Amino acid sequence: MKITREEVAYVAHLARLEFSEAEEELFTGQLNDILLYMDKLNEVDTAGVEPLSHAISLSNAFREDRVQESLSQDLSLANAPDPRGEFFRVPKVIE
Numbered sequence: 001m002k003i004t005r006e007e008v009a010y011v012a013h014l015a016r017l018e019f020s021e022a023e024e025e026l027f028t029g030q031l032n033d034i035l036l037y038m039d040k041l042n043e044v045d046t047a048g049v050e051p052l053s054h055a056i057s058l059s060n061a062f063r064e065d066r067v068q069e070s071l072s073q074d075l076s077l078a079n080a081p082d083p084r085g086e087f088f089r090v091p092k093v094i095e
Contacts, residue, residue: 002035003028 008028012019019027077083
């Protein structure tokens with residue numbers, strides 16, 4: 001075991017956290033599992049492997065930026081429940 005219950009209790013005290021004995025035991029086991037997994041990962045030969053920023057390759061799916069006709073004012077207000085002139089009328093939010 002890499003981490004003891006006393007170390008978990010000490011860190012919990014520093015963080016102003018209170019845990020029961022069962023929780024300290026649970027967290028001790030979980031932290032040890034994480035550290036054992038990290039040791040296993042450190043055994044893997046990564047020489048020649050380039051670091052990645054993402055696990056899968058990403059590419060931008062942007063469309064070409066070009067000027068287009070926009071909706072007319074009448075068409076954009078056609079489905080508005082309560083238009084007022086050339087504006088959308090919405091319920092009052094701030095009193």
